Amino acid sequence: MRVVLERSNLLKSLNHVHRVVERRNTIPILSNVLLSAEGANLSLKATDLDLEVTETIPAMVERAGSTTVPAHLLYDIVRKLPDGSEVMLKLDEDGNAMTVMAGRSSFRLQCLPQSDFPQLSAGTFTHIFRIEAPAIKGLIDKTQFAISTEETRYYLNGIFLHTHGDEDLKLRAVATDGHRLARSETAAPSGSEGMPGIIVPRKTVSELQKLLDDPETTVTVELSDTKIRFTIGPVVLTSKLIDGTFPDYQRVIPTGNDRRLLIDRQSFASAVDRVSTISSERGRAVKLSITSGQVTLAVNNPDSGSATEELAADYDSDPIEIGFNARYLLDVAAQLSGGDARFMLADAGSPTLIHDASDEDTLYVLMPMRV
Amino acid sequence: MMDNRAIRAVEAVGETRVEEAPVRKIIHVDMDAFYASVEQRDNPELRGKPVAVGGSAARGVVAAASYEARVFGVRSALPSVTARRLCPDLVFVKPRFEVYRSVSNQIHEIFAEHTDLIEPLSLDEAYLDVTVNKKNIAVATEIAKVIRARIKEATGLNASAGISYCKFLAKIASDLNKPNGQAVITPRSGADFVASLPIKKFHGIGPATAAKMQRLGIETGADLRERPLTFLQQNFGKAGNWYYRIARGIDERAVQPDRQRKSIGAEDTFSADIFDLALARQELVPLADKVWRHSETKQLRGRTVTLKVKYADFQQITRSRTLPDCVGGANDLTDLAGSMLAALFPVTKGIRLLGVTLSSLEGVEEEKTQQQLALF
Numbered sequence: 001m002r003v004v005l006e007r008s009n010l011l012k013s014l015n016h017v018h019r020v021v022e023r024r025n026t027i028p029i030l031s032n033v034l035l036s037a038e039g040a041n042l043s044l045k046a047t048d049l050d051l052e053v054t055e056t057i058p059a060m061v062e063r064a065g066s067t068t069v070p071a072h073l074l075y076d077i078v079r080k081l082p083d084g085s086e087v088m089l090k091l092d093e094d095g096n097a098m099t100v101m102a103g104r105s106s107f108r109l110q111c112l113p114q115s116d117f118p119q120l121s122a123g124t125f126t127h128i129f130r131i132e133a134p135a136i137k138g139l140i141d142k143t144q145f146a147i148s149t150e151e152t153r154y155y156l157n158g159i160f161l162h163t164h165g166d167e168d169l170k171l172r173a174v175a176t177d178g179h180r181l182a183r184s185e186t187a188a189p190s191g192s193e194g195m196p197g198i199i200v201p202r203k204t205v206s207e208l209q210k211l212l213d214d215p216e217t218t219v220t221v222e223l224s225d226t227k228i229r230f231t232i233g234p235v236v237l238t239s240k241l242i243d244g245t246f247p248d249y250q251r252v253i254p255t256g257n258d259r260r261l262l263i264d265r266q267s268f269a270s271a272v273d274r275v276s277t278i279s280s281e282r283g284r285a286v287k288l289s290i291t292s293g294q295v296t297l298a299v300n301n302p303d304s305g306s307a308t309e310e311l312a313a314d315y316d317s318d319p320i321e322i323g324f325n326a327r328y329l330l331d332v333a334a335q336l337s338g339g340d341a342r343f344m345l346a347d348a349g350s351p352t353l354i355h356d357a358s359d360e361d362t363l364y365v366l367m368p369m370r371v
Numbered sequence: 372m373m374d375n376r377a378i379r380a381v382e383a384v385g386e387t388r389v390e391e392a393p394v395r396k397i398i399h400v401d402m403d404a405f406y407a408s409v410e411q412r413d414n415p416e417l418r419g420k421p422v423a424v425g426g427s428a429a430r431g432v433v434a435a436a437s438y439e440a441r442v443f444g445v446r447s448a449l450p451s452v453t454a455r456r457l458c459p460d461l462v463f464v465k466p467r468f469e470v471y472r473s474v475s476n477q478i479h480e481i482f483a484e485h486t487d488l489i490e491p492l493s494l495d496e497a498y499l500d501v502t503v504n505k506k507n508i509a510v511a512t513e514i515a516k517v518i519r520a521r522i523k524e525a526t527g528l529n530a531s532a533g534i535s536y537c538k539f540l541a542k543i544a545s546d547l548n549k550p551n552g553q554a555v556i557t558p559r560s561g562a563d564f565v566a567s568l569p570i571k572k573f574h575g576i577g578p579a580t581a582a583k584m585q586r587l588g589i590e591t592g593a594d595l596r597e598r599p600l601t602f603l604q605q606n607f608g609k610a611g612n613w614y615y616r617i618a619r620g621i622d623e624r625a626v627q628p629d630r631q632r633k634s635i636g637a638e639d640t641f642s643a644d645i646f647d648l649a650l651a652r653q654e655l656v657p658l659a660d661k662v663w664r665h666s667e668t669k670q671l672r673g674r675t676v677t678l679k680v681k682y683a684d685f686q687q688i689t690r691s692r693t694l695p696d697c698v699g700g701a702n703d704l705t706d707l708a709g710s711m712l713a714a715l716f717p718v719t720k721g722i723r724l725l726g727v728t729l730s731s732l733e734g735v736e737e738e739k740t741q742q743q744l745a746l747f
Contacts, residue, residue: 150694152703152706178745179745179746180746252746351746367745369741369742370741371741
């Protein structure tokens, strides 16, 4: 293999693929990126056995061929090469080492045979649809924060993607960690009808998100009940899905909450942030005392002291006191983009519904803390 | 002895060190054949018979043996099969830990009549520091007598006691006139007593160290005392300092009343080695239940779950995981241990023992004041 290409192209692509490679690996080949030069392209592939990313970039191929080299090492080298330089990748005759050359720099990297590189068999995809990057990015951005990191409930370690509705079919993303839930939806793209409900793993979601920066891009999504593939321009992301049953989330979304609180999102977030300063500990509760036209936030930390702040709000139901994890409130506030946040409350022990007043496609459910 | 700020002379070293430290009065109370005695107390048919508390199953282990059984060589930690061979008439009784625990609490209350400096070592053993005591009894021997009489009165059980100026010798002393007796090792006689003691009786010297010491020609406390500090440090590292001091009857470890429980665990050895994940998972259920029940009674919650696995070849490994919040219940505990267990499969050798431990403990009260409610 002998190939010449622009450093910027190679760097951009390595930036995409090297993240998939785990820092610590017990299987050496999984630390490597597979490089294949053919025609007028160089393709790069990396995998962690659950997620595989392939990117194809233009290159001057002087001799076709392929090999694998340590991914993070190659990325670090290319990152440090001078801007605007051309890079040559040249595999030794015996295939044991690859030389990376740019200007007066030269590196020799040990290779592992490309035949050892694992292939993630995609199987047959049953559904295919195309969706605008901003639409799918919106689904991810608004729900990702609620994905559970608790491995026991592995079926919550991803975003539940499925279609919902009859006439007006929606593509829905739901994530929850058992304490809070985020649900966002967008018009279901043609081809998604009848797709199975699938759980896309956290790592896949976050890698995909990083590939969706260009609003002009359209993403091709292919899926079965075990695999999903996203094609974004030259990048192909193939991932296993989480094999589990997502809980019946609809039953925890309250429908009868009739106490309506409307509050300026920005001042609410700032106030929560301020009063929670007093609670150094993780997951401390903020108590909301809501009376007509006013919310009082209070944090009490037996070790250090207490804090309160009053906020004007639009509220005319019976007074209520309810506690929430300060971090959860801040997380939700960070998701909302509109001016007002709308809380629909029942009582201090039941789920509370939170909406962005300007985005009816997304809702958040927050379970209170007992205070 | 009347004056707490007495002068302590360490004669055995051939030097006279004068210290301003008060001579402490420490009592080690040890119940006689505790579990077995409780069983004999509650079931007259067992009295006078060799009794072993523990499982009689293939891989059961004796937890406690009555004095009648000890005559045959039956002792705690002995495999039940071996015990049965030594004493064919041995009566096996299932342990009733709730009962032992409540008796243990009764005893603890008796201790507390004299001092708050109580360091329980297990359900049936504790150190008491009675240097200053609530009833102002000057002689520790008297206190020990009173305590033993009160224990007998309240529980019907016999206790032995050792009285000395440090924990190490108090513990040794409680064994001297067992059962139902007590002994004193005075500061004056401490060093001489230590000299005559076989080294394997020393606190902190287990079988491995004892064997090493024997190779070095150290058989007794006297042999140990002859060795210079540098020699002991070279051969035993940091522990050498401890051996040097203890050979001279010096043990300044305090009686620690607030020794907090660090973990709650349960384990089980199986009658047949397990190769199958589903079977192994099933075995976790009673273990997690037991740990959970225990944590409930102790009013404790934990964030760290540790799985212990011992393979057929006795290789032992542990896996643990710490959560951001306390484990919520026995089922969560089972699930967590189960997920760590699943990661070990397929196994190439059978699993002989499984253990589940909960640590990073905190009191339920602290947790309860602010509790995150769950959606699912």
